[in-house]
Amino acid sequence: MPETTIETTSQTSADATTRQKAATRSSAFVRPVRTVAILGAVGALVAAIALPAFVSTSGAADAAPVTTEQLAAGNAQSIVVASEATQAPSTRGQFTATTPDEIEKRKAEEAAAARAASAAAAAAASTASTSSSRPSLAGMALVAPGSGAVRYPVTSFTPGEGPGSGRGHEGWDMIAPEGTPIYAAAAGTVTASAESIGGYGVSMMIMSNLNGTMVETRYGHMVYGSRMVEAGDQVSAGQLIGLVGNTGNSYGSHLHFEVRIGGSVIDPEPWLAANAG
Template sequence: MITGIALPSLNPDAEPVSAATAGVSALQDVAQSYSSTDEIRAEIAPRGNFSATTPTEIDETRSRAVAAALAAGMPLGSAVEIPIAHQVVMPMAAGAYSFTDGFGASRPGRSHLGQDFAAPVGSPINAAMDGCVSRSTESYQGYGVTIQIESVIDGEAVSTVYSHMNYGTRAVQVGECVTAGQYIGDVGSTGYVFGSCLHFEVHVDSVPVDPMPWLSAHVG
């Protein structure tokens, strides 16, 4: 059986590795271990459509707006219209993974706030729901290769985090919007982890929740 076990780690007060992701939502700890006060901050403020008309103009306008907002420390929703999600899917295909460390798993002085999906390197990872990317980096502290997606569902702001992905497989960048089930990258073993796995987190209105009951209540 493939295992993916997260290691405890320190919590340096460091800026995100990629400047493009600064000021949107902060993964306050590193790796798979967190204190109970750790949060992913994500303000969702849907905005009106851009005035651009062609796909190229829209992409260019969005890129400029995202860059300006993030540079100013503003939330992604101030520059991009966050879509309302009507469907939630599992982040990996059935039969492609096994569950290892779960939410609340013991850590020295810390608590594990995600669910690990152990799977072979190269297994595809999908977006759990419609949303827009607020973080996409090849190296974010102990998380390794990480993507974070902001969504709105049932009137709540929801952040989903996908970590320990494989180098060079990120298929989306900050400011891009995705749909439920869309491929976003591959399982890897980057960051602080034993074995290959997807570390998946769910934060509802900036509060970390157990991904498993949340998925059980929303997938369908």
């Protein structure tokens, strides 16, 4: 019995040693095979990458050089080569205002231009309005009837208030329909002519030298836009100078006719009666 046990144990040890040797031989064989496989995979990868590049390089050595424009043509795009681009010189006048002062100056200039345009439009409208309001002079004589150096400024009128009324009225009211012609009472120089002179309204003043005596005649309350002469003009006796109206301090259509000799107011009614021809 002991001998059989010893043999069995010996046999078992021998089998184990045999298996261990087999495993060692198998392991020694697997490692070289794995290494060879890895090297083969790496070689295949290098070949896949390097060969196309090598072929392209070797083929390009025999071909003509390819320009940047030719490479870009395949993408249907155009390019500008930096060496061909030019730098155009720039001047200050090519730029708009950028500083606050320049911006404010430009705004001020634009505002001034707008105000000038508005003023011009207003002046044009005023001129058109004045022209349209000027009464027609068709059929009106330029010289009043009569003879002599002094003429009645209105040929047909109704006498109204004069200086003797006690109200401080300095002229003679010659009542007539609006638009009645007014003539210069005597030849002389127009010293004033305007669309508004105080209470006279549309009026004018004429200075005359009658036999060495300076006589000023004044014509008030004319129709707007009816003045025929301006300051500085020379007029003759009986010349048409305007039309009867109702402007200024007036309460009905009439001519306020005033006469001053040596700066003093006189009554126009007896003066005209004594001097008009």
